[in-house]
Amino acid sequence: MTLIYPRESLSAYPKHLTPEYKSTVKRSPSKPLIIVPHTLSELTGPVYGHDAVQEGDNDLTRQGKAEPLGERIIVHGRVLDEDKRPVPDTLVEIWQANACGRYVHIVDQHPAPLDPNFTGAGRTITDKNGYYKFITIKPGAYPWGNHHNAWRPNHIHFSVFGHSFLSRLVTQMYFPGDYLFPFDPIFNSVTDDKARLRMVSSFDLENTIPDWALAFRFDIVLRGREATPLDTDKH
């Protein structure tokens, strides 16, 4: 199977320069990006097997001596390509704030408590159907210095690999109905309404476990379409 990577799919992405998110002003390229053909260097990408993860790496509630505080949740879904076919055996990494909205990072000085039983780091490998699952705690909202009274909506950071170095994706998963959405320049950096909603998980009653944990469904669609027979092998 050879995949092609339509550039127009990237129209769903935010612009590099999004002045409402102030840090982009000095950290976005100012010269036009150079369009280059997709060579073997772009069409290949690293492969991580099941040896990259350890048993329990996908359960963020079992990394401490006791269970972390907060609302226990299941976050699960499938990693797919643009033809909606599953991306099997691919590495998915997450990191997030604790239930109080605090990260275990020295740079985070938000005066909310750390939880000795929660780091907020997890990883897993998708199965043959592209399926992944994490057990974690619902992250809290937290303030940031972008503008007066700026707060980030609840979110979990995702890093996903896919078939090639072109399909590499770092994104954030949000929770349905967050009242902070209208005020968050990072969320709103995706200007297309439908594209923006693709970053929002859906509440999943069917997979919610009675008396134990709410479930949220988050499918991730990566760049890459199956080549048609007319598409000659250009690399």
Next chain:
Amino acid sequence: MSEITPSQTVGPFFAYGLTPKGRAHWDPDGTYSWKETVSDNLITPDAAGEKIRIEGQIVDGDGKPINDAMLEIWQADSQGRYASPYDSRRPNTQFKGFGRSATNKEGEFGFSTIKPGSVPGPNGKPQAPHIVFCIYSRGMLRQVYTRMYFADEAANGSDPILALVPADRRDTLIAQKQTKGDVPVYRFDIRVQGDNETVFFDI
């Protein structure tokens, strides 16, 4: 309209999840134990080829070091083969060709690796040895891609990708060789914006 999931910034706090090892500026007492999946040392005992270091600094539009960036590299082995199912000439060593480095307080990053060989390019034309860089940081809502070439490669002159870059900007993609110790060091500084801005690719 495409249906892909949009990119969002990696933010300032990724290190404890993605680059957990040896980052004293965020883990001052060194007690954090999350295992590293991807390291900045790509060298495997069975990998043939010349061992090299890549060192550089990344700065923003004001020339200030970006101390919370993550750089990923993807490269072929010394024979020009990618460890990927999409390269039919897959290497038979453990060399993966993929690495990650978080920047330190000075915006510096570094990799230990093997110098890659030439890989096939468009229309069967060879490409000069190069390494693809993918850069993430707070303030970058989407990753940026660039390439590092080696100053001591005559093949740069006929590389089909370098040829697409305006001649006066090609220097930003060429790492200079320095001799510091036993291992050659290639210096590759990245300027995200402004005068002498590094060339980034739309791929």
